[in-house]
Amino acid sequence: MQTNIEIHTLNNVDISKLSALYNLSYQNYYIPIELTQEQFESKLKMEDIDLQQSVGAYINDELVGFLLYGIRFYKDVKTAYVGGTGVAPDKRGNKITQKMLDYSFSRLKDAGVQNIFLEVNTKNDFAINAYQACDFTKTRVLNSYKGIPTLIVNPLHAIVSFDDLNLITEENFWDIKPTWKNQIQSVKNIIDSCHINGIFEDDILVAYKIINKNNTRIYQFGVHRDYRNRYLASILFSDLKNKEIKMINVDEREISTIDFIQSLGLKLYDQQYEMKKEL
Numbered sequence: 001m002q003t004n005i006e007i008h009t010l011n012n013v014d015i016s017k018l019s020a021l022y023n024l025s026y027q028n029y030y031i032p033i034e035l036t037q038e039q040f041e042s043k044l045k046m047e048d049i050d051l052q053q054s055v056g057a058y059i060n061d062e063l064v065g066f067l068l069y070g071i072r073f074y075k076d077v078k079t080a081y082v083g084g085t086g087v088a089p090d091k092r093g094n095k096i097t098q099k100m101l102d103y104s105f106s107r108l109k110d111a112g113v114q115n116i117f118l119e120v121n122t123k124n125d126f127a128i129n130a131y132q133a134c135d136f137t138k139t140r141v142l143n144s145y146k147g148i149p150t151l152i153v154n155p156l157h158a159i160v161s162f163d164d165l166n167l168i169t170e171e172n173f174w175d176i177k178p179t180w181k182n183q184i185q186s187v188k189n190i191i192d193s194c195h196i197n198g199i200f201e202d203d204i205l206v207a208y209k210i211i212n213k214n215n216t217r218i219y220q221f222g223v224h225r226d227y228r229n230r231y232l233a234s235i236l237f238s239d240l241k242n243k244e245i246k247m248i249n250v251d252e253r254e255i256s257t258i259d260f261i262q263s264l265g266l267k268l269y270d271q272q273y274e275m276k277k278e279l
């Protein structure tokens with residue numbers, strides 16, 4: 001390409017231009033994505049996207065590529081997450097993604113970031129190749145499910161709303177760590193859009209779920225380790241009869257969770273790799 005590509009941060013980016021390029025980049029994606037500007041801004045907030053660390057590619061001052069980074073501490077380790085990568089369709093094939101990644105690494109390292117995570121569709125060889133060329137490696141496979149739950153149990157327990165997220169502890173509920181978008185911090189960032197409810201026994205939270213009220217996406221659900229195999233998960237979903245729900249980024253090693261999701265009648269519709277790079 002004869003034109004000069006300039007790479008710099010998205011610090012002063014015009015959000016409407018960034019949002020338009022995001023939609024343009026993902027319009028022919030495996031699952032096409034189109035966000036309103038409001039939804040795009042909510043995504044930035046939810047994922048803790050830091051525009052000072054995020055990167056843009058420009059040709060003649062026009063934004064043609066972006067690399068969005070969320071920054072968060074995960075167990076005291078400063079961690080970055082790629083919340084989106086895109087290049088305008090007519091500018092692809094010029095290694096713009098690698099240029100943006102290469103530009104970002106030393107800056108992230110200087111800011112104390114130790115690891116970068118991302119998710120990429122398992123069929124997206126173009127992107128996977130670009131990430132592997134920059135030393136990202138695949139860490140796990142994540143499944144996405146959707147469907148309308150079919151429920152056979154009679155709810156014997158009340159499902160009650162609660163808002164104390166401290167009740168949801170890793171020790172009690174999680175076998176495998178949730179991905180960035182499903183972490184409690186993401187939920188906190190958009191708490192007004194979330195509905196959190198669960199089942200209590202003797203004042204102990206024994207099952208819970210967190211759902212986005214606007215798009216019925218389940219961010220998390222769990223049954224307390226000491227209360228499993230008592231149909232609590234089935235009861236927990238009984239208030240979602242006749243509603244299409246989605247669960248993305250379920251680790252394929254979570255066999256019992258996957259068995260349960262499939263028993264609800266949800267179907268696998270997409271798979272992603274999680275990839276990681278240590279700085």
Ligand SMILES: CC(C)(COP(=O)(O)OP(=O)(O)OC[C@H]1O[C@@H](n2cnc3c(N)ncnc32)[C@H](O)[C@@H]1OP(=O)(O)O)[C@@H](O)C(=O)NCCC(=O)NCCS
Nearest residue numbers: 025085086087092093094095096097119120126127129130
């Ligand atoms: C993935 C994406 C960001 C890569 O863009 P890019 O920086 O132009 O890609 P590169 O120049 O590094 O090329 C990567 C590969 O894509 C190929 N490619 C992709 N689209 C192309 C196009 N329109 N024209 C030419 N080559 C293209 C290149 O040939 C190259 O293959 P190679 O490594 O075997 O030579 C871009 O295709 C895109 O925006 N896709 C839609 C959004 C997306 O998938 N984002 C990633 C989500 S994790």
